[in-house]
Amino acid sequence: MKKFLILFKRMCMKPLNLIILLILPVIAITFRMLPEKSVKSSITTGIYIEQEDQWLDSFKKLMGTHSDAFVFEFAGSSDELRNAVESGRYDCGYVIGKDFSANFIEDYKSARINVLTTSNTSYDTVTMEIIMSELLKAYDGAIIDHYLSVSSSASPYYTDDAEKLLDTAYSEILNSDEIFSISANDTGEFASIRLLDFTFPFEKFAGFVIFTASLMGLLTYKKDENDNIYKKLNKSGQLKFYVVNVLVYLLPAALSGFIAIGIFKGFDNTPALLLKMLLYILICMIFCSVLEIFVKSYRVFTAVLPIILACTLVLSPIFIDLTDKNVMFRLLSYLFPPTYM
Structure with missing residues (x-):
């Protein structure tokens, strides 16, 4: 000793x-x-839908299954969304207006989404890409139906039976490996966001x-x-x-x-x-x-x-x-x- x-x-x-x-x-x-905010493991974004319908209901379900470094929450009102963005609870916010579905199906370029940001907003470009990706999934069938029934040369032959047949074939192809799809991974410009999930x-x-x-x-x-x-x-x-x-x-x-x-x-x-x-x-x-x-x-x-x-x-x-x-x-x-x- x-x-x-x-x-x-x-x-x-x-x-x-x-x-x-x-x-x-x-x-x-x-x-x-360390305060909880310093070890935050995700980027939270808010969305407010002024008028819901069947397509936006599908969109909400798709956003609910989204799981990575970005989290999306749906606000009850535009004021609630604005306050959450201004307080820093949300990185940014998106307001989907009343006539969004009709405009998006007929001509997606005419559809408008209002974006709420602050000087501290950092990831609005990324979250907009994610939202647009999920919107296209929710509306793709309706957009195709509208194009074939109204805008294309095939519209005179696009009957109800043809629509049902196309919907069935489209669903089968979409769920198979016969077409390619674009998906996100943990590499590239925004890979550093994943580091927030790192446990020491x-x-x-x-x-x-x-x-x-x-x-x-x-x-x-x-x-x-x-x-x-x-x-x-x-x-x-x-x-x-x-x-x-x-x-x-x-x-x-x-x-x-x-x-x-x-x-x-x-x-x-x-x-x-x-x-x-x-x-x-x-x-x-x-x-x-x-x-x-x-x-x-x-x-x-x-x-x-x-x-x-x-x-x-x-x-x-x-x-x-x-x-x-x-x-x-x-x-x-x-x-x-x-x-x-």
């Missing part, structure tokens, strides 16, 4: 070590203090910090060994100082991580978290012991340490997860402790 306290005081004399101990609680408290992998990051602390303890032991501080000790004595050096860094970091994870996620399942942390301490000790066996030289260890940390960041699923893309990456990730956190 005396050795531990002496080495712990020495460890605390270095600012970098204190940063390692404090970084996790500071990040956890910062995340907990705090436990994995905590595991990396704790693992780094254990390596710092091993580095300190290697430095002392290189300076012949333990030269007069036997193998048993050197082993004790190795264990104490690593634990002096590892245990405080693990305690810091335990508290930080509790702050970040809550202390609802403390026994399970405590057990997980104890097992993780053991895994870090095993990793350091393997390094101690195979890397004897202090200079070699200082050269290898940055490579180990870089490989840990890349191969352990902390910020990027390569394990789903390649079996080799998945197998290599098991070599690094943060994978188990």
